[in-house]
Amino acid sequence: MQHSDSLPVIRPDIVRLADSRIREVAHFGMKLGGVTPLWFGEPDLPTPDFICEAAAEALKAGHVFYTESAGVPGLRQALADYLTPLNGRPIHADRIVVTASGMNAIQIVMQSLVDYGTNVVTTSPLWPNCGETVRIMGGEVRPVELTMGNDGWQLDIEKLMAACDGNTRALFVNSPNNPTGWVMPSEQQKQLLDFAREKGIWIVADEVYDRMVYEGNRAPSFLEVAGDEDPVLVINSFSKSWSMTGWRMGWITAPLGIIPTLLKMNEFNTASAATFAQHAGIVAVRQGEGFIAQSVARYREGRDIVYDRLSQHPRIRMVQPKGAFYHFFAVDGMDDSMAFAKRLVAEQRVGLAPGSAFGPGGEGHLRLCFASSPATLHSCLDRIEALLG
C-alpha cells in the first residue's frame, strides 16, 4: 500500500502509478555506498561558468520578481533566433512558451490534450515519465515497439499509425530516443506529419536530445518539416544541451492556435521558470555553441569506449546509438534486468538502469549513461565484464 488506510482517498489512478524502477536500483545502490552511478541521464560536467555567472548577474540586477507566463521576452527571442537557422525556416518568438523543465512541458501538454477515454501512442522502450503524465490525466498509453537490427534501432511507422484510433489525442515521439539512441529520420517525420494532419492528431515531439547527435549538427526535427500551423508541439530543454539539469528550464514550440491554452496551463502549474534562470538561459542559447560541440565530442569518446569493449562480448548485442548519451544493450541469458542491475550494484558497485524500467521491449536490456570520463567508463566496464563472465 502506498498510503495509510486511515487517510482519505488518494486517486486510484495515481496510487497505481509504478514507482520508477530506475530509482529502485539507485536507492538500493545508495544504501550500499561506493557505487559508480551510470543509471541516470545527466551530463557529468557542471553548467559552464559563463552561464552561472549570467545567473549571478541577473540576481544582482534584481530579476527576482514574477515574469510573463510565456517566459522572459528576451529568452523567447533568443530561442527564436537559435531555432530559425537550425530549422532553416523562421520560428517566431510568439510560438515559444518557456516552461519549468522539459518534464513540466510534457506535463502541461498532456493536461491540455488528454482525458479519460483518450489515448496517446508512443514508441517503446521509452523514458517512463512520459507515459506517466498521460496516466495522471486518465489516458491510456499505447506503446509500439522499436526493433534492434544490424542497422540500429528501427521503427515500423505503419505499426505506429495502426495503433491510433478515433480516441488518439497525440502521437508522442522522443527522438533522439532515451533509452535506445534511435533517431527518427526526416522521411518518417514527414510521413507521420501527413498522417497527423489527415487524422487530426497532435504530434508531441520530445526533442531534448536534439543536439546530442553523432552525425551532423542536430537530429532531424519536426520543426524542419512542419508549417507554423501544423499540429506539432515540440518540447525541448536546457538540461542536456547546456548541462543545466538542476535549473529546471525547458520550452515548447507550438502553433499559435494553442499558445493561449499553454499559457494558462503554465500559469496554473508553475507560473514560469525562475526569472533569473531565464536571463541566464539567454546567454546559454546565444553563446553556448562551443560548449555543445565540446560536450558532444566528449560523449562520442564515451560512446566509442563502451561500444568497442562491450560489443566484443559474446553475451552482448548492441548497436551504436545515433543520438542521446546512452547505450541500451541486450544481454544474452538475462531475463530479469532488475535482478541483474541489483547484482551489478551489490557485487561490482556499478549502477546501470534495468531495461524493464522502459516498458515493452525493454526487458533483457540494460541502459548505461556514457556521459562520464574515459577512466570512469573503463573502470565500470571492467566490473561489468567481470559479472558477465
Next chain:
Amino acid sequence: MQHSDSLPVIRPDIVRLADSRIREVAHFGMKLGGVTPLWFGEPDLPTPDFICEAAAEALKAGHVFYTESAGVPGLRQALADYLTPLNGRPIHADRIVVTASGMNAIQIVMQSLVDYGTNVVTTSPLWPNCGETVRIMGGEVRPVELTMGNDGWQLDIEKLMAACDGNTRALFVNSPNNPTGWVMPSEQQKQLLDFAREKGIWIVADEVYDRMVYEGNRAPSFLEVAGDEDPVLVINSFSKSWSMTGWRMGWITAPLGIIPTLLKMNEFNTASAATFAQHAGIVAVRQGEGFIAQSVARYREGRDIVYDRLSQHPRIRMVQPKGAFYHFFAVDGMDDSMAFAKRLVAEQRVGLAPGSAFGPGGEGHLRLCFASSPATLHSCLDRIEALLG
C-alpha cells in the same frame, strides 16, 4: 475561440477555463503605459541580498545537477527546524516535500486527489488559480462565501461543512486569505479538522501568507492543531515571506502516508525546484526572520495608509485585513468591477484587480495590493479618489 479550428482537439475542460481577469486588466493597462500596478500580489522589495548571494555561492559550488524529488535534504531539515518552534510541536523533515512554487504544490495536490465526479469545497472570494487546478483535473469547485461584517470577514463554518458530500475529496482553505485578508481562527481550524477526520476528507491549507499578519508572529496554522497522521496538506511558499516570487519555490507539509504519492507527482511535474535555489532557500529560512519583520512593518504602514484614507470615503466599505497584503473593498454603486478597473487604468493610470476575478462574493469589490511605498500609495489614492468622486 481559443484555438484555430484547423487544429486537433484541445481538452474542452481546458478550453473552457476562464482567462485570468486580473491579467485582462493588466494587459489592458500595459498597452496604455505609465500605469502604477497594484493589481498583482507581489512584494515590491526585491529578494534580500544575503539570499541572492547564497544562490550565487551555490552556483559556484556546482549545485547545478538533479536533486532528490523530495528536495535537497538540507532544505527539508531547515524547514523542519523552522516549522517546529512556529507550531509548538515537532515537524519532521520527512513530512516535507519541496516543490517548484506554491502554485505547483497546489497543482500536485489536486492531481493526487481530484477526479471527474469529485469536488473540492472552498471559501470565496478566492485567488482564482486554486479552483482552476481542480477544474484541470475534471473536478467541481464548490465556493462558500465569506461575509464582511463590522468585525471583518467571517466564515460560517457550518455552511462550509454543509457544502461537502460523499464526493468531496478536499476542503481548500486559504488563510490568511487572498484577496480578503481573512484569517481562519484556530477554533475553526479545530472544528474543521474534526469534521475532516470524521468524514474522511482532506484539508488542503494554503498558508503562503502565514507570516504576513498584523497581530502576533504568524497566523494560526493547521499544523498547530493537526497530528502527524491527520489528513492535512499544508502548502507554503518562499514567495511572500522572503520576497522570492521569481524563484518558484514552495513546499508541502503532509502526513507520511501520502509522501510517496507527492514524490511521484513532483517527479512527473517538475522533478524539483532549481537545485541552487533550494540551497539559497536554506539561508532564507535560517536567517530570514529579520527580513520578515521588516517586511511586515512596511506592509502594516501601507495597510494603514490605504485604510485611513479610503475608509473615510462615503462610497467605500472596508475593514482592516488581518493578514496578507491586500485591501479588498466594496464600492457603492459599482456593479461591474472589471469596467471600473479599466476606467481607473484608462483615466487615472492606477492598476487594481477587479473583484469579479475572485469568484462568488467578489463582484462589487476591488483588490489593492499595498506592498508598495507610502509615496506610491498616496499618489494612487489621490487618483482613486478622483475617480470615485
